[in-house]
Amino acid sequence: MTTWHLTNVRPMGGAAATVSITGGRIAAIAPAAPPAGEPSEDGRGMLLLPGFVEGHTHLDKTTIHLPDWLVNAVGPRIEDKIDTEREWRARTGHDAGAASLALARAFLAAGTTRIRSHVDVDTVGGTRHVARVLETREAMRGLQEIQIVAFPQSGILARQGTERLLDAALAMGADIVGGLDPCAIERDPVRHLDIVFGLAERHGKPVDIHLHEPGTMGAFSLDLILERTRALGMEGKVVVSHAFCLGDIAERERDALLARMAQLGVAIATTAPASRPVPPVAACRAAGVTIFGGNDGIRDTWTPYGSPDMLERAMLIGLRNNFRRDDEVALAFDCVSAAGAQGCGFSDHGLLPGARADLVLVEARTLAEAVVARPVRRLVVSAGRVVARDGVLSA
Amino acid sequence: MTTWHLTNVRPMGGAAATVSITGGRIAAIAPAAPPAGEPSEDGRGMLLLPGFVEGHTHLDKTTIHLPDWLVNAVGPRIEDKIDTEREWRARTGHDAGAASLALARAFLAAGTTRIRSHVDVDTVGGTRHVARVLETREAMRGLQEIQIVAFPQSGILARQGTERLLDAALAMGADIVGGLDPCAIERDPVRHLDIVFGLAERHGKPVDIHLHEPGTMGAFSLDLILERTRALGMEGKVVVSHAFCLGDIAERERDALLARMAQLGVAIATTAPASRPVPPVAACRAAGVTIFGGNDGIRDTWTPYGSPDMLERAMLIGLRNNFRRDDEVALAFDCVSAAGAQGCGFSDHGLLPGARADLVLVEARTLAEAVVARPVRRLVVSAGRVVARDGVLSA
Known part of the structure; x- marks a missing residue:
C-alpha cells in the first residue's frame, strides 16, 4: 500500500x-x-x-444535465408538485441515470463524498428510477458512497401496487425504506407506517420518512413513528426528514418529542427552508438528537433552487437558525459533516x-x-x- | 459623443x-x-x-478588506450587537473609508451600479464614518452611484449630541435621514420620530428608518411614521427598512397598513432574513407597495454572512418568499433591480x-x-x- x-x-x-x-x-x-x-x-x-455529506437529496429528479431550462409554473400544493412531476417524467422520458450521474459528479467536484438520495418508486415509473440510480452508484463506486432510499413519492395507499414495487426496489439493492406524510398525503397513518416498517423488517433495512406535515398533525405522525421504532427494536435505524412540525408546535411538546427521539436514536434530516417552520438545530442538539442537512431536490420540477455545494447548504442552515457566532456557524457545518455521517450511518468519517x-x-x-x-x-x-x-x- | x-x-x-x-x-x-x-x-x-441595485447595506461596517478573520462571539440581543460594534470600531480604529471602498468595488465587479448605504453616526465615531464614505462616493463617481443615509445606529435620545451630529452629517452631504426602532431602542417614539422628520424637513431630504420591532409594537411605530409622512407632505420620500412587523401581525391589520403605505408612497427595504418574520413580497406588491432588497451588513461585527452579489440576495429573497415559479423568481430579481431603483429614487434605470x-x-x-x-x-x-x-x- x-x-x-x-x-x-x-x-x-x-x-x-x-x-x-x-x-x-x-x-x-x-x-x-x-x-x-x-x-x-x-x-x-x-x-x-x-469530505462533505449530503444527507437528503433526490439525485434522480434533477434537470441540471438537460440542454433546456425547465420553466416552473407548478401550483402551490404539495399534491400539485407530486402530480406535475410524475406526469412530466413519464411524458419527457426523463432519464434518472443521466440526471443522477451528472448531479453526483457535480457533488463530488464540490467535495461531497457521501450522499443519501431518495429515489422515486411509483406505479408509473415502477422501479426504473431506482435501477438507473443503482447504475450511478456503481459508476461512482470508490469515488463516492451513495445510499438509495426507495421513496414512494406518489404515496403507497392510493396507488395499488406501490408496496410490491418498493419491495422489488429493496430487493434490487435500495438501502433504505422511504415513507411520506402518513396523515396529510396517505390519509391512513397506521396502514402507511405498518407497510413502511413491515418492509424494513422484512429486508432488515433502515427507514427514512418524509414528514412535511405541520403542527400537531405532524407531531401525531411522529409519535406513531416513534412508537413503531421502539416496538420493532429499530433504535438508531430511523430518520425523519423535514419534521417541520418540530418548528411550529409548543416548545414543551417539541422537547418531549425530542427527548423520545434522542432515546430511540431517531435522527432528523433538515433542508432548513427559509419559508417554513423548521426543527431548530440548537434545540435538537441540546436534546441529544442528531440533526443533519441536505438540499432536498436540486433544479427539478419542484424547485429551481439548490446547489451541489454543501458549504452553501451549511450557510443556509446557519442563516435559517440565525447562527452568527463562529461556534454557531461550526454547528451548521457539522450538519453537512459529522452529524450527516452519524445520521445516515456512513462509517469512518x-x-x-x-x-x-x-x-x-x-x-x-x-x-x-x-x-x-x-x-x-x-x-x-x-x-x-x-x-x-x-x-x-x-x- | x-x-x-x-x-x-x-x-x-x-x-x-x-x-x-x-x-x-x-x-x-x-x-x-x-x-x-x-x-x-x-x-x-x-x-x-x-445593473443591480443594493437598496440596504452598511458599506462602512464591513471587515472584508481586513487581513484577519473577525471571530464573532457577540450576544443575542440587538443592543449587544450595537454596543459591541461601537466599542470594536473605536478600539481597532476601523477605517470606514477603506472598508466602504473595498466593498463598493466588490459590488461593482459583481454588477451593482447603485447602492444605498446606511452609515453610522454616533457620539463616539461622530461624523467620521460619513466623511470617509463620502470619499468613497467621490472615488466611485461615474462608476457607481452611492446614496448615504446618516444612520443613528446607537440611537439619538440616549446619547446626547447625536441629533447635532446627524445634522452635521446631512450638511456634509449625506443624502437621507436615518432612524432606528422608535419604541424598542429609543423608548420614546414620538420624540425620536419628531427629530428624524424634523431633520428631514430642515434639510429637504428623504427618510429611511430601520424598524426591527416585531408585532403590534412595530405596527404602532409604523403607524406613527405614516402619520408624519402625511402630515409633512413627505409622500414618496420615506422608506421603512426591515418592517419585520408586517410579517407577524394579523393579515387584516397588515393589509390595512400596506394600503396606507401604498397611498403615501412609503416603500419597504427587505433583507429577507431566513430566521425572522418578514414582509411578504407578493402581498406588498399586490397592495401597490414598492418593496426592494438589500444585504444589510456584509461580514461585519453583526454577521459573518452577506455577499456583494445581488443575484445571491435575489435568490435569498426568492427562498424566503417560497418563490418557485419562473414568474415568481422574476419578482425576487425585481427587488434588486427596478423596484430597488424605484424605492431608492435612482432615476433612469x-x-x-x-x-x-x-x-x-x-x-x-x-x-x-x-x-x-x-x-x-x-x-x-x-x-x-x-x-x-x-x-x-x-x-
Whole structure:
C-alpha cells in the first residue's frame, strides 16, 4: 500500500499539519514533515475539511444535465408538485441515470463524498428510477458512497401496487425504506407506517420518512413513528426528514418529542427552508438528537433552487437558525459533516487516524469563513485519491 | 459623443438584440445589427440584465478588506450587537473609508451600479464614518452611484449630541435621514420620530428608518411614521427598512397598513432574513407597495454572512418568499433591480432607450437561472463604460 502525504494544511482551521494517507485511509495527522522520498503534495496552508455529506437529496429528479431550462409554473400544493412531476417524467422520458450521474459528479467536484438520495418508486415509473440510480452508484463506486432510499413519492395507499414495487426496489439493492406524510398525503397513518416498517423488517433495512406535515398533525405522525421504532427494536435505524412540525408546535411538546427521539436514536434530516417552520438545530442538539442537512431536490420540477455545494447548504442552515457566532456557524457545518455521517450511518468519517481519507482543501482563514464565502474547492480527495482540483473533476 | 454597440445579447432572456450606447445612455435596443464601422462588442448570446441595485447595506461596517478573520462571539440581543460594534470600531480604529471602498468595488465587479448605504453616526465615531464614505462616493463617481443615509445606529435620545451630529452629517452631504426602532431602542417614539422628520424637513431630504420591532409594537411605530409622512407632505420620500412587523401581525391589520403605505408612497427595504418574520413580497406588491432588497451588513461585527452579489440576495429573497415559479423568481430579481431603483429614487434605470447604460452580461438561459445559479459576471457596463470582465474590475 502506497503512502502519500498532504503537507501544510490546517485541519478545521487549526495549526498546520501533515496528513498521511495509506490504503485510502488517514494513517496520521501530525505536525511533523513527512519522511523524505515519499510522495507528497503541498497544501499551501489551506483549510482542511473532511469530505462533505449530503444527507437528503433526490439525485434522480434533477434537470441540471438537460440542454433546456425547465420553466416552473407548478401550483402551490404539495399534491400539485407530486402530480406535475410524475406526469412530466413519464411524458419527457426523463432519464434518472443521466440526471443522477451528472448531479453526483457535480457533488463530488464540490467535495461531497457521501450522499443519501431518495429515489422515486411509483406505479408509473415502477422501479426504473431506482435501477438507473443503482447504475450511478456503481459508476461512482470508490469515488463516492451513495445510499438509495426507495421513496414512494406518489404515496403507497392510493396507488395499488406501490408496496410490491418498493419491495422489488429493496430487493434490487435500495438501502433504505422511504415513507411520506402518513396523515396529510396517505390519509391512513397506521396502514402507511405498518407497510413502511413491515418492509424494513422484512429486508432488515433502515427507514427514512418524509414528514412535511405541520403542527400537531405532524407531531401525531411522529409519535406513531416513534412508537413503531421502539416496538420493532429499530433504535438508531430511523430518520425523519423535514419534521417541520418540530418548528411550529409548543416548545414543551417539541422537547418531549425530542427527548423520545434522542432515546430511540431517531435522527432528523433538515433542508432548513427559509419559508417554513423548521426543527431548530440548537434545540435538537441540546436534546441529544442528531440533526443533519441536505438540499432536498436540486433544479427539478419542484424547485429551481439548490446547489451541489454543501458549504452553501451549511450557510443556509446557519442563516435559517440565525447562527452568527463562529461556534454557531461550526454547528451548521457539522450538519453537512459529522452529524450527516452519524445520521445516515456512513462509517469512518472525519479527520482522524483510521477514517476514510475524504478531504477537501479551500482557501479560507477559518471554518466560518469557508461556510459564508464558499470558496472554490482547490483539492478534493476521496478514499485517498485526488478526484478534483479547482472545482473540476480529474479525468 | 461616441456610440458603441453591444451585439447579440438577450435582454432579460428575450430574443437576441443589439444595445446601442451613446454618452453613457442606452440609445436604442433593436434586433438589427449595428452600422458597419462603429465600435461594437459581441455579447455571444448571453443574458443581459440592467445593473443591480443594493437598496440596504452598511458599506462602512464591513471587515472584508481586513487581513484577519473577525471571530464573532457577540450576544443575542440587538443592543449587544450595537454596543459591541461601537466599542470594536473605536478600539481597532476601523477605517470606514477603506472598508466602504473595498466593498463598493466588490459590488461593482459583481454588477451593482447603485447602492444605498446606511452609515453610522454616533457620539463616539461622530461624523467620521460619513466623511470617509463620502470619499468613497467621490472615488466611485461615474462608476457607481452611492446614496448615504446618516444612520443613528446607537440611537439619538440616549446619547446626547447625536441629533447635532446627524445634522452635521446631512450638511456634509449625506443624502437621507436615518432612524432606528422608535419604541424598542429609543423608548420614546414620538420624540425620536419628531427629530428624524424634523431633520428631514430642515434639510429637504428623504427618510429611511430601520424598524426591527416585531408585532403590534412595530405596527404602532409604523403607524406613527405614516402619520408624519402625511402630515409633512413627505409622500414618496420615506422608506421603512426591515418592517419585520408586517410579517407577524394579523393579515387584516397588515393589509390595512400596506394600503396606507401604498397611498403615501412609503416603500419597504427587505433583507429577507431566513430566521425572522418578514414582509411578504407578493402581498406588498399586490397592495401597490414598492418593496426592494438589500444585504444589510456584509461580514461585519453583526454577521459573518452577506455577499456583494445581488443575484445571491435575489435568490435569498426568492427562498424566503417560497418563490418557485419562473414568474415568481422574476419578482425576487425585481427587488434588486427596478423596484430597488424605484424605492431608492435612482432615476433612469432599466433596459430601455434613455436609461443609464448600466448593463450586466451572464451566461444563463433565463432570468430564473441567473438568480438560482448566480453565474460569473462576464461583462459589467456602468454609465456606458466597461468596468469589469469575468468578475474582475478593469484597471
